[in-house]
Amino acid sequence: MQFDLVIRGGKIATASDVFEADVGIKDGIITALARDLQNAADVIDATGKLVLPGGIESHCHIAQESATGAMTSDDYYSGSVSAAFGGNSTIIPFAAQHRGQSVRDVMRIYDDRAAPNSVLDYSYHLIISDPTDKVIKEELPEAFAAGITSFKVFMTYDKLIVSDEQMLDILVTAREYGALTMVHAENNAMIKWMVGRLVDKGHTQARYHAVSHPEAAEVEAINRGISLASFVDAPLLIVHVSTDAGARRVAEARLNGQKIFGETCPQYLFLEASDLDRPDPEGTKFCCSPPLRNTETQKALWRHLQAGTFHLYSSDHAPYRFDETGKLSSGPNPPFNKVANGMPGIEMRAPLLFSEGVLKGRISLSTFVALTSTNAARLFGIHPKKGTIAIGSDADIAIWDPDETRVVTAQGMHDNMDYTPFEGWQVTGWPVTVLSRGKYVVHDGELKAKAGQGQFLKRAPFDTTGYTTELAGELNPASNFGAQIL
Numbered sequence: 001m002q003f004d005l006v007i008r009g010g011k012i013a014t015a016s017d018v019f020e021a022d023v024g025i026k027d028g029i030i031t032a033l034a035r036d037l038q039n040a041a042d043v044i045d046a047t048g049k050l051v052l053p054g055g056i057e058s059h060c061h062i063a064q065e066s067a068t069g070a071m072t073s074d075d076y077y078s079g080s081v082s083a084a085f086g087g088n089s090t091i092i093p094f095a096a097q098h099r100g101q102s103v104r105d106v107m108r109i110y111d112d113r114a115a116p117n118s119v120l121d122y123s124y125h126l127i128i129s130d131p132t133d134k135v136i137k138e139e140l141p142e143a144f145a146a147g148i149t150s151f152k153v154f155m156t157y158d159k160l161i162v163s164d165e166q167m168l169d170i171l172v173t174a175r176e177y178g179a180l181t182m183v184h185a186e187n188n189a190m191i192k193w194m195v196g197r198l199v200d201k202g203h204t205q206a207r208y209h210a211v212s213h214p215e216a217a218e219v220e221a222i223n224r225g226i227s228l229a230s231f232v233d234a235p236l237l238i239v240h241v242s243t244d245a246g247a248r249r250v251a252e253a254r255l256n257g258q259k260i261f262g263e264t265c266p267q268y269l270f271l272e273a274s275d276l277d278r279p280d281p282e283g284t285k286f287c288c289s290p291p292l293r294n295t296e297t298q299k300a301l302w303r304h305l306q307a308g309t310f311h312l313y314s315s316d317h318a319p320y321r322f323d324e325t326g327k328l329s330s331g332p333n334p335p336f337n338k339v340a341n342g343m344p345g346i347e348m349r350a351p352l353l354f355s356e357g358v359l360k361g362r363i364s365l366s367t368f369v370a371l372t373s374t375n376a377a378r379l380f381g382i383h384p385k386k387g388t389i390a391i392g393s394d395a396d397i398a399i400w401d402p403d404e405t406r407v408v409t410a411q412g413m414h415d416n417m418d419y420t421p422f423e424g425w426q427v428t429g430w431p432v433t434v435l436s437r438g439k440y441v442v443h444d445g446e447l448k449a450k451a452g453q454g455q456f457l458k459r460a461p462f463d464t465t466g467y468t469t470e471l472a473g474e475l476n477p478a479s480n481f482g483a484q485i486l
């Protein structure tokens with residue numbers, strides 16, 4: 001067979017296996033995995049390198065207005081380029097509906113933002129903040145038919161929050177069509193009550209951001225989210241879990257047969273609340289929600305990664321610059337409650353986990369692949385086209401040099417940011433080549449792709465195989481005097 005490209009001599013890792021073989025690529029597809037493949041128009045020598053499925057960054061905010069109107073600094077070009085330099089070949093950011101907006105308009109707006117700009121294949125999760133009858137009955141089914149098979153809701157933020165009743169409507173619709181609901185789980189009232197007390201007493205420095213978002217607020221909302229989802233037997237993904245107690249609820253729910261999944265992020269493994277102590281306004285760089293926690297929590301979250309509590313490890317890249325367009329938009333020394341929540345990290349997500357996780361023996365290489373790629377492909381309906389190295393899959397591949405050591409600097413990142421929270425970190429292991437459908441996106445430290453090269457991914461429904469189905473008894477017509485509720 002004649003190949004367009006052969007990757008020769010590398011060590012391949014998937015979510016289940018590590019083996020030595022060449023990869024033969026034809027028309028953007030992996031067509032051979034064997035030793036000593038010949039007849040290639042182009043060859044990459046991967047001797048001494050790791051050949052991994054390209055990362056799938058499934059939680060990032062790109063070209064997205066926050067509820068307060070601030071725009072992220074990355075558009076689909078800089079965001080996807082930065083993702084590619086960090087070893088990713090697919091991104092799934094959010095398309096956010098703000099109150100009063102139709103979902104049709106939101107999808108059109110984000111198509112216009114993404115299609116001409118993304119260098120990587122992409123999809124969106126739809127954020128729903130205004131679930132009117134029309135949204136529930138017409139627009140979500142339409143979005144679903146267009147291949148957007150995940151919806152996100154917020155249990156906090158006055159401009160985004162949905163009530164429990166609204167969340168039930170969304171969960172039931174998602175269940176009916178086979179979509180996965182994602183949730184930002186924090187108790188809005190507890191946070192507002194804490195913010196009010198702190199600000200009243202003049203405690204406005206960045207460090208109080210962490211105090212104002214108590215662990216109990218996350219745990220309460222995770223409990224409630226799980227209860228609502230399980231009541232209507234819908235799958236639910238709790239994003240950016242930052243507490244041990246919250247993660248334990250996720251693990252316990254799955255043990256009970258519920259379709260509950262969890263995600264954590266680099267900032268909760270590698271940074272901590274004391275980072276907010278830097279003299280103001282420097283501390284604002286570390287304001288994100290949920291907030292950074294403490295060393296004990298970091299250790300617990302690592303144990304959850306090892307024990308399989310979390311299916312996903314995502315950057316939650318939410319880039320707001322350290323200037324008047326971002327973190328300092330309400331003044332040069334803003335109170336913590338007026339600071340845009342989020343930090344950049346799309347490029348550092350996988351290298352940090354490789355360096356601190358794989359090379360330090362905390363997780364295996366296959367677990368690394370699962371957490372950075374395969375599990376996202378499965379949960380979000382793009383497996384096995386994406387997320388693995390197998391015959392017939394897209395040739396979306398990241399070739400890593402496991403020995404390359406770098407010191408992280410903001411200048412070294414390819415996003416449109418003016419800081420990185422990981423400045424000065426030393427990491428070993430770096431993605432040196434990234435292919436998307438067999439085409440070079442990054443090679444020899446250079447960008448090879450053009451804006452708009454990425455394609456929209458029409459995603460499949462959430463796969464419920466392997467999970468029990470159990471509606472709450474009252475919803476079952478056989479046990480509720482025949483009432484048809486769903």
Ligand code: DUC
Pocket residue numbers: 061184239240288289290316318341342
């Ligand atoms: N939630 C996110 O998922 N990202 C940024 C800020 C937030 O509250």
Ligand code: ZN
Pocket residue numbers: 184239240289290
């Ligand atoms: Zn969130």
Ligand code: ZN
Pocket residue numbers: 059060061316317318
């Ligand atoms: Zn986020």
